[in-house]
Amino acid sequence: MKSIKSKIIFLILTLLFLSCENSLKFNKSGWLQKDDPDGYKNRESMLIDLLENHKIKGLKYSELIDLLGSPENYADEKTNTITYNIVIDYEFNIDPVYIKNLEIKFSKDSIVENYRIVEIKH
Secondary structure, three states, rough: HHHHHHHHHHHHHHHHHHHOOOOOOOOHHHHHEEEOEEEEOOHHHHHHEEEEOOOOOOEHHHHHHHHHHHOOOOOOOOOOEEEEEEEEOOOOOOOOOOOEEEEEEOOOOOOOEEEEEEEEEE
């Protein structure tokens, strides 16, 4: 009986440990730290704290840039929208197989009105 209880407790603790994400508190220097030309070392780990504990909606464009730094925008971006790369995974290819971005939409007065996480799998 003790053996079964021990195994169940071990299993529960293992599942809890594996389900915990490596999350970091948001800070600008960590957010901007790159680990390769296209990737940011800490963004995915800081994303939850950023969205839950830092007010983004209602910020002016300049305030957002002060908080997050310059965005990574591309020619095909939507109007009044900026993007921050969170994850770009190339695996063994030159084309990304997975992309995760933070997309931020502004009002016509340059105030953040909404944001969303965009994930693309190829």
